[in-house]
Amino acid sequence: MAANVDDIRNAVYKLPTDVKEMVRLGIQHSIWSLMIGGLFPVGVSDQVDQLLNDAQGRQGTVLDVGCGSAIWATNMAKTFSRAWVVGLDLNAQEFSDAPENFEFIQGDLDQTLPKFNGRASIVHCRCVAQHVRDPQTLVLLLSQTLRPGGILLLADGDWTVYDQHKKLVEPFKWWNCGTTNSNPAEPIVLEKDACGRSWYASWLDFFGNLTRSKDYRPIEELVKNVDTLTVLDSHRYLSPINWPGEGIENGEDLGRILNINQRDFFVGAKEIALQAGFSHEMIEVWGRHYEAEIDSETRNAHQSIVLANESDVWSSKVFRVV
Ligand SMILES: C[S@@+](CC[C@H](N)C(=O)[O-])C[C@H]1O[C@@H](n2cnc3c(N)ncnc32)[C@H](O)[C@@H]1O
Numbered sequence: 001m002a003a004n005v006d007d008i009r010n011a012v013y014k015l016p017t018d019v020k021e022m023v024r025l026g027i028q029h030s031i032w033s034l035m036i037g038g039l040f041p042v043g044v045s046d047q048v049d050q051l052l053n054d055a056q057g058r059q060g061t062v063l064d065v066g067c068g069s070a071i072w073a074t075n076m077a078k079t080f081s082r083a084w085v086v087g088l089d090l091n092a093q094e095f096s097d098a099p100e101n102f103e104f105i106q107g108d109l110d111q112t113l114p115k116f117n118g119r120a121s122i123v124h125c126r127c128v129a130q131h132v133r134d135p136q137t138l139v140l141l142l143s144q145t146l147r148p149g150g151i152l153l154l155a156d157g158d159w160t161v162y163d164q165h166k167k168l169v170e171p172f173k174w175w176n177c178g179t180t181n182s183n184p185a186e187p188i189v190l191e192k193d194a195c196g197r198s199w200y201a202s203w204l205d206f207f208g209n210l211t212r213s214k215d216y217r218p219i220e221e222l223v224k225n226v227d228t229l230t231v232l233d234s235h236r237y238l239s240p241i242n243w244p245g246e247g248i249e250n251g252e253d254l255g256r257i258l259n260i261n262q263r264d265f266f267v268g269a270k271e272i273a274l275q276a277g278f279s280h281e282m283i284e285v286w287g288r289h290y291e292a293e294i295d296s297e298t299r300n301a302h303q304s305i306v307l308a309n310e311s312d313v314w315s316s317k318v319f320r321v322v
Contacts, residue, residue, distance in 0.1 A: 066128030
C-alpha cells in the first residue's frame with residue numbers, strides 16, 4: 001500500500017497497542033528496572049518513601065502518565081498499598097494483575113492531566129514524550145499535576161547507537177525509503193548503498209524520524225524550559241545490546257534482554273514501515289541485517305532519565321542518582 005507518511009506523523013500514537021506490544025513493554029520495563037535499580041532510581045528511595053508516607057499514614061497520589069501495560073503503576077500500587085495509583089493512557093488494556101488501589105483512566109493526556117492539577121505526589125512518564133505531538137506542553141502539564149514537593153520522574157529512550165568504544169554508530173541514509181509516497185528503494189539498492197554502515201542505527205533513524213514530533217527535544221531540555229521545575233538529577237544510561245558492556249551494572253542481564261527487546265521492537269515497527277511505503281522484500285532484507293548486527297556487533301543504546309520537582313519546596317535539594 002502506498003505510503004502516507006503525513007498520516008503516520010499525525011496519528012496520535014503510532015506504535016502497536018496489542019498484547020504482543022504489552023509483552024514487549026514488560027521486557028522494556030525489566031530493562032529500566034535493571035538500569036535504575038528498581039521502580040525509581042535508587043538514590044531517590046528515601047525521598048519517595050517520605051513523600052508517600054505522611055504522618056497520618058496517607059500515601060497520596062501517584063500518576064503513571066501514558067502507562068501502557070501499567071506494569072510500573074501496578075508494581076507501585078503493590079509496593080505502596082495505601083497510595084492511590086492512577087494509570088492514564090489513550091488505550092485500555094486488561095490490567096488483570098492490578099491491585100485495588102490501582103485505577104485506570106482512559107483518554108488523551110491533554111484532557112485528563114488537568115484534572116489532577118496540584119494533586120500528585122509522584123508522577124511517572126516513561127517513553128511517552130517522544131510520542132506526543134507537543135512534548136513541551138506535555139512536560140508543562142505534568143509539572144502542573146505535582147503537589148508542592150512532588151517528584152516528576154521523566155524517562156525516555158534515545159535513538160542513537162554507540163559502539164563498544166562509545167563512538168557514535170552512523171546510520172546509512174534511508175532517503176527514498178518511506179519519505180515520499182512513491183518509489184521506495186529496492187532491497188538490492190539498499191544493500192549496496194549501506195556501504196558497511198549500520199542497519200540497526202539506520203532503522204532507528206528512519207523510525208524515529210517517521211514517528212517523533214518535529215518539536216521533540218531531549219527530555220533534559222524539555223524540563224529546563226519549565227520554570228516551576230527544579231532538576232534534582234539527570235542521568236544518561238548506556239545499555240549494552242547482546243554484550244555485558246564495560247563496567248555496567250547488571251550488564252550481563254541487560255545485554256541479553258536488550259537484544260530480545262530490540263528484536264521485538266523491529267517486529268512491532270514493521271507495520272508502520274509497510275504503511276510508509278516499504279515493500280515486504282525491503283523489510284525482510286532490513287530485518288535480516290538488523291538482527292545479524294545486534295547479534296554479532298557490540299552495540300549500545302542510550303536512555304535518559306530526569307528527576308524534577310516542584311521548585312517551591314525542594315529547590316535546594318539536589319542529589320546524584322547512582
Ligand atoms: C511506548 S509506550 C510506554 C508505556 C509505559 N509508559 C512504559 O514505559 O511501559 C507509550 C504509551 O503512551 C501512550 N500515549 C501516547 N500518546 C498519548 C496521549 N496523547 N494520551 C494518552 N496516552 C498516550 C500510548 O498509548 C502508549 O501506551
